[in-house]
Amino acid sequence: MTTKTRQKPQRDRHQEILEAASRVITDRGLAETRIQDIAEVCGVSPGLILYYFESKDRLLAEALTFANDQFYLRTARELRKMPSAKDRLSRVIELSVPGLLPEYDLLDEWALWLEIWVRALRDPEMAKEREMLDRRWVQSIAEVIRYGRQTGEFPTDAPDADDLAMQFGAMMDGLAIQVMLNDTVMTPQRMFDICTDVARRLIGSTSD
Amino acid sequence: MTTKTRQKPQRDRHQEILEAASRVITDRGLAETRIQDIAEVCGVSPGLILYYFESKDRLLAEALTFANDQFYLRTARELRKMPSAKDRLSRVIELSVPGLLPEYDLLDEWALWLEIWVRALRDPEMAKEREMLDRRWVQSIAEVIRYGRQTGEFPTDAPDADDLAMQFGAMMDGLAIQVMLNDTVMTPQRMFDICTDVARRLIGSTSD
DNA sequence: GGACCCTGACTGAACGACCAGTCAACTCTC
DNA sequence: GAGAGTTGACTGGTCGTTCAGTCAGGGTCC
Secondary structure, eight states, X not given: OOOOSSSOOSSOHHHHHHHHHXXXXXXXXXXXXXXXXHHHHHTSOHHHHHHHSSXXXXXXXXXXXHHHHHHXXXXXXXXXXXXXXXXXXXXXXXXXXXXXSTTTTHHHHHHHHXXXXXXXXXXXXXXXXXXXXXXXXXXXXXXXXXXXXXXXXXXXXXXXXXXXXXXXHHHHHHHHHXXXXXXXXXXXXXXXXXXXXXXXXXXXXXXX | OOOOXXXXXXXXXXXXXXXXXXXXXXXXXXXXXXXXXXXXXXXXXXXXXXXXXXXXXXXXXXXXXXXXXXHHHHHHHHHHHOOOHHHHHHHHHHHHSTTTSTTTTHHHHHHHHHHHHHHHHHOHHHHHHHHHHHHHHHHHHHHHHHHHHHHTSSOSSXXXXXXXXXXXXHHHHHHHHHHHTTOSSOOHHHHHHHHHHHHHHHTOOOOO
């Protein structure tokens, strides 16, 4: 009835291709990702991929951050709805452990992070993007801490919330790498327990 | 005079090539490393590379861990000579911060770690190797802690040394990633200060 | 309403660059 | 002269990118 903005926007090819690309990257790795693979996942010819993206390289760069961006937005929205700071912190930890929650593709998210890091080593634009994504995530941990101090759930005599969030986030990165790489002693559950324990000691979140 | 094991072992081509390869990988990245590049660094023809290694893939796999292995051995030897546990711990931190000590190629070491991680995602053999290298390193942090408790430099009421070493190591990994990727706020010096501070709080190492 | 044209999404064959791996020949040393 | 070490031209395959062409839908004009 109302004027359609476009004549047939039934599917957003741009986004479809980005999703397919990040899928292929997680499956095969950035280096082994071919345009042909992405085209196949889309059920489309290779030519079309280059019709929507100026080059394979640009597409891959966008695809790398695309999934992480989606994940962050989804998570931030979810956290905001939880009334308890302890629950928020616990959820942050849960969502940081690769493979802990089967319903989320957390392993995939983390695999993409690894590829982002490697690319950021030599691509300044990707380095900027990575810093932004990382900062945003650490920021939301810090906000959980501040929120908990506000509600009285966390003690206020502990160090600066931003510093704590950064240290805590860094530790979770390091642990996540081990979990993701199938370390025999660092299982998802063990990482979760460690994070919960460190949260109690550093932030003062008593997980009763 | 004494019997030479080989007729002209003046140079160990095998090791020469490994060194050249890890050099090229740190410079160009694993994915962009070509046999030609490695040959050029060695001042040798491409054919020779394949004369010493059965395939490019095997060579790269060996090269990735080669440099890290050398680094570990050198460091372990150095630490053993230091009488003070505090000094040992401080040195461990120093050596974990990418780009802090210009005389060491610490940035290169870390860049190789990133590549190891990515490869370990899909190569079980590399995953095993990575776990071994990582375990060894964390183990030597734990030994420093235990040594400090023995000498009375560190308090003994703190948590288990192995657990501490693992948490501390994980945090350093996470921070090192940021430093390595040229984060604008996480500078080498800042990482060093943070690690020193956390060591004081977690391990009880008073850095007077 | 039907003939016509236009647009743009989409195809897939073809091109060309790149590169791992091969191999026949050459060299140097014992 | 035998054999290990070394060369570098060559091959075969892979893959990003290009491009000429197809096709479906919609708008326009009579």
